[in-house]
Amino acid sequence: MNCEVVAVGTELLLGQIVDTNSSWIGEQLALAGIDCFLQVKVGDNWDRIRDALQIALDRSDAVIVCGGLGPTQDDITRDVIAEVMGVELVEDPEVIERLHEIFGSRGRNMPMNNLRQAQVPEGASRIAQMPGTAPGLMCPIGDKVIFAVPGVPYEMKEMVEGTVIPELRRRAGDTGVIRSRTIRTWGHSESGIAEMLADRLDELDRTGTATIAFLASGIEGLKVRVTAKADTAEQADAVVAAEIDEVAKILADYVFTTEDQTMEEVVLDLLRERGLTLGLAESLTGGLIASRLVSIPGASDVLQGSVVSYASEVKFDVLGVPVGPVVSDDAVRAMSEGACRVLNSDVGIAVTGVAGPDEQEGVPVGTVFMATTLDGVTETSMAKFPFNREQSRQFTVITVLDHLRRRLLAR
Amino acid sequence: MNCEVVAVGTELLLGQIVDTNSSWIGEQLALAGIDCFLQVKVGDNWDRIRDALQIALDRSDAVIVCGGLGPTQDDITRDVIAEVMGVELVEDPEVIERLHEIFGSRGRNMPMNNLRQAQVPEGASRIAQMPGTAPGLMCPIGDKVIFAVPGVPYEMKEMVEGTVIPELRRRAGDTGVIRSRTIRTWGHSESGIAEMLADRLDELDRTGTATIAFLASGIEGLKVRVTAKADTAEQADAVVAAEIDEVAKILADYVFTTEDQTMEEVVLDLLRERGLTLGLAESLTGGLIASRLVSIPGASDVLQGSVVSYASEVKFDVLGVPVGPVVSDDAVRAMSEGACRVLNSDVGIAVTGVAGPDEQEGVPVGTVFMATTLDGVTETSMAKFPFNREQSRQFTVITVLDHLRRRLLAR
Numbered sequence: 001m002n003c004e005v006v007a008v009g010t011e012l013l014l015g016q017i018v019d020t021n022s023s024w025i026g027e028q029l030a031l032a033g034i035d036c037f038l039q040v041k042v043g044d045n046w047d048r049i050r051d052a053l054q055i056a057l058d059r060s061d062a063v064i065v066c067g068g069l070g071p072t073q074d075d076i077t078r079d080v081i082a083e084v085m086g087v088e089l090v091e092d093p094e095v096i097e098r099l100h101e102i103f104g105s106r107g108r109n110m111p112m113n114n115l116r117q118a119q120v121p122e123g124a125s126r127i128a129q130m131p132g133t134a135p136g137l138m139c140p141i142g143d144k145v146i147f148a149v150p151g152v153p154y155e156m157k158e159m160v161e162g163t164v165i166p167e168l169r170r171r172a173g174d175t176g177v178i179r180s181r182t183i184r185t186w187g188h189s190e191s192g193i194a195e196m197l198a199d200r201l202d203e204l205d206r207t208g209t210a211t212i213a214f215l216a217s218g219i220e221g222l223k224v225r226v227t228a229k230a231d232t233a234e235q236a237d238a239v240v241a242a243e244i245d246e247v248a249k250i251l252a253d254y255v256f257t258t259e260d261q262t263m264e265e266v267v268l269d270l271l272r273e274r275g276l277t278l279g280l281a282e283s284l285t286g287g288l289i290a291s292r293l294v295s296i297p298g299a300s301d302v303l304q305g306s307v308v309s310y311a312s313e314v315k316f317d318v319l320g321v322p323v324g325p326v327v328s329d330d331a332v333r334a335m336s337e338g339a340c341r342v343l344n345s346d347v348g349i350a351v352t353g354v355a356g357p358d359e360q361e362g363v364p365v366g367t368v369f370m371a372t373t374l375d376g377v378t379e380t381s382m383a384k385f386p387f388n389r390e391q392s393r394q395f396t397v398i399t400v401l402d403h404l405r406r407r408l409l410a411r
Numbered sequence: 412m413n414c415e416v417v418a419v420g421t422e423l424l425l426g427q428i429v430d431t432n433s434s435w436i437g438e439q440l441a442l443a444g445i446d447c448f449l450q451v452k453v454g455d456n457w458d459r460i461r462d463a464l465q466i467a468l469d470r471s472d473a474v475i476v477c478g479g480l481g482p483t484q485d486d487i488t489r490d491v492i493a494e495v496m497g498v499e500l501v502e503d504p505e506v507i508e509r510l511h512e513i514f515g516s517r518g519r520n521m522p523m524n525n526l527r528q529a530q531v532p533e534g535a536s537r538i539a540q541m542p543g544t545a546p547g548l549m550c551p552i553g554d555k556v557i558f559a560v561p562g563v564p565y566e567m568k569e570m571v572e573g574t575v576i577p578e579l580r581r582r583a584g585d586t587g588v589i590r591s592r593t594i595r596t597w598g599h600s601e602s603g604i605a606e607m608l609a610d611r612l613d614e615l616d617r618t619g620t621a622t623i624a625f626l627a628s629g630i631e632g633l634k635v636r637v638t639a640k641a642d643t644a645e646q647a648d649a650v651v652a653a654e655i656d657e658v659a660k661i662l663a664d665y666v667f668t669t670e671d672q673t674m675e676e677v678v679l680d681l682l683r684e685r686g687l688t689l690g691l692a693e694s695l696t697g698g699l700i701a702s703r704l705v706s707i708p709g710a711s712d713v714l715q716g717s718v719v720s721y722a723s724e725v726k727f728d729v730l731g732v733p734v735g736p737v738v739s740d741d742a743v744r745a746m747s748e749g750a751c752r753v754l755n756s757d758v759g760i761a762v763t764g765v766a767g768p769d770e771q772e773g774v775p776v777g778t779v780f781m782a783t784t785l786d787g788v789t790e791t792s793m794a795k796f797p798f799n800r801e802q803s804r805q806f807t808v809i810t811v812l813d814h815l816r817r818r819l820l821a822r
Binding site: 012016017026027028030036037039040041045052055215280291294295299303306307308310313342389393 | 423
């Protein structure tokens with residue numbers, strides 16, 4: 001079974017929008033064991049969409065066409081598919097009813113243009129998931145099939161996950177169910193993690209019960225994805241859960257979540273469960289730790305605030321850092337304890353360092369001092385990041401949060 | 412003249428890398444007035460690359476193939492192009508010499524695999540820009556042409572800008588030079604900006620001296636791009652500069668830069684020129700204003716720091732906000748003045764608001780109070796953003812920085 005992807009939209013060719021939809025669809029197809037040999041971007045042009053669909057259909061068992069299902073005159077995907085199928089468009093009364101419902105619930109009259117979205121090629125069926133106003137379509141052509149899904153990412157994703165992939169797998173004679181879950185780790189390299197799991201990978205190669213893939217994801221952590229296939233979702237989930245447990249046991253405290261949470265969520269949850277509040281003192285990161293924490297709903301239960309002490313005098317005057325070198329172990333320790341005092345928090349985190357472009361007080365660019373204060377005890381560490389300004393900051397955030405995580409767990 | 416783009420790499424189809432190269436190339440082609448009707452992604456497979464190139468060449472005047480020029484066995488773009496051209500690969504001694512130089516200067520021996528990169532289809536010529544080890548190729552086939560460029564973005568960009576686009580324009584009989592510059596605005600909608608420029612757009616339609624395009628770019632501001640074509644770069648630059656002046660005059664203080672700077676850069680520059688330091692008090696934005704300012708090298712000249720007062724008690728205790736409702740005009744005013752006092756800064760910015768998911772003190776989600784303190788005078792404003800948590804924060808950052816920008820200019 002192989003499936004091509006055709007993304008429709010002149011704005012994609014002009015580079016106004018990057019086509020991330022095809023990449024995401026490609027990943028889902030690969031996960032489901034369906035080959036995807038070609039992906040095409042084509043503008044909103046009747047002849048060229050038709051030719052692109054025809055060529056794709058000649059080469060492949062299935063085509064997913066993404067975009068061009070909206071209500072405007074530009075949106076011609078429905079019409080072109082009908083031509084490729086050699087059928088007429090017919091009106092789908094259920095879609096019209098749904099459109100009236102959507103517009104009615106918003107207290108607005110429906111523009112006549114939207115009725116175009118109820119036009120369906122004869123013989124095509126609607127894709128069940130309909131989060132927006134544009135229904136997706138499943139269009140059989142002989143023993144092949146064209147799926148049409150909207151270009152709006154969340155609508156597209158619902159339809160691809162809910163209908164397109166299961167239907168492709170059914171057509172491939174593949175009646176099993178594929179499930180996967182992700183572990184996230186921090187503090188070890190990809191090759192290091194792979195080495196720790198070498199025996200387990202060999203074992204899985206032999207038994208074939210599950211597969212493991214590594215995805216280096218920058219500040220999201222290094223992800224380890226476990227995938228398994230079984231006759232039912234329950235069976236597949238059980239295999240994945242058992243394997244996640246095995247892998248988590250081997251990787252021990254490098255694992256910060258088996259539930260695909262971010263490091264920020266994990267640390268906020270650990271603090272909340274223990275009834276602890278957090279205060280920050282940030283120099284190098286300039287507010288980035290606070291800003292990433294507050295992007296998690298409910299952060300206000302835990303986070304008191306942050307003193308972004310970019311100027312040295314703010315470190316001295318507000319945080320009570322002793323006058324002296326401000327990129328140092330002593331300074332970061334005083335900052336973390338100062339954060340607890342000034343912000344009246346149980347726990348402190350502090351970061352100072354040299355972002356560059358120039359060295360500071362003789363300390364080279366990329367040097368970072370980090371501190372955490374917990375139960376009145378402050379621990380510090382130093383790192384040298386070989387990255388640029390922005391990456392160094394991002395890596396500092398996840399690294400210092402990971403320090404606090406480990407201390408909270410070891411408490 | 413029309414030109415297709417073929418991006419080569421199995422990792423693109425698997426969704427491990429998003430194909431931003433094609434988007435960028437598409438934008439450059441559009442700017443140069445060259446049509447690009449199709450873009451294709453294909454894996455590292457001989458037959459499929461050959462077929463993709465052949466189909467593209469049948470349809471178009473030119474093809475840019477991106478990727479697959481590296482030294483490994485997977486990198487077969489050179490070989491496939493030779494087959495499509497119907498020629499042999501020949502060794503290019505200059506490339507070999509260059510490879511030896513590159514490896515020599517790094518004190519490393521050259522792996523034999525790298526010699527593959529010196530294999531060039533007979534009749535093809537090297538693209539002059541060679542930042543890395545993979546030379547780009549210009550491969551004429553009858554009156555058509557295939558350009559092969561590396562997948563590494565900065566190498567690809569140098570070659571496309573330096574050779575591919577000029578050569579395509581030469582082939583199109585287009586000897587002029589195209590230049591463009593961008594104005595960024597804030598505070599008015601895209602349709603509002605378009606309305607202000609309506610007469611100017613009509614005028615340009617008549618005279619054809621330049622074109623104007625709008626690009627809504629979220630927190631980057633609404634961009635207005637002016638493009639002109641002339642016989643020489645100097646002439647085109649002069650036309651663009653004159654038109655930028657016209658447009659900037661019409662849009663007046665909605666324009667925050669005619670030099671494509673970010674709002675953060677503009678505000679930091681204005682403060683630095685005036686010898687003023689800045690202190691922040693952030694609740695809703697949770698450190699985001701500080702974090703975006705410190706990502707600009709040299710921010711430390713201006714930025715003293717930020718008090719991220721997420722908890723109400725930090726507003727009261729650290730910033731001296733009077734006990735009472737913390738999402739209010741009074742509170743934001745006290746925060747801004749508190750920031751100046753605590754951080755010892757000349758200028759203050761403060762933000763408080765309701766990020767959601769729930770309302771706070773009876774104030775609905777999306778409500779934001781902003782303040783700026785300058786020369787001892789604090790001005791406040793209120794906004795209601797209909798966005799999600801993250802977008803509200805981002806829009807707040809650029810909106811409050813824009814307030815300060817206007818005050819600094821009006822001073």
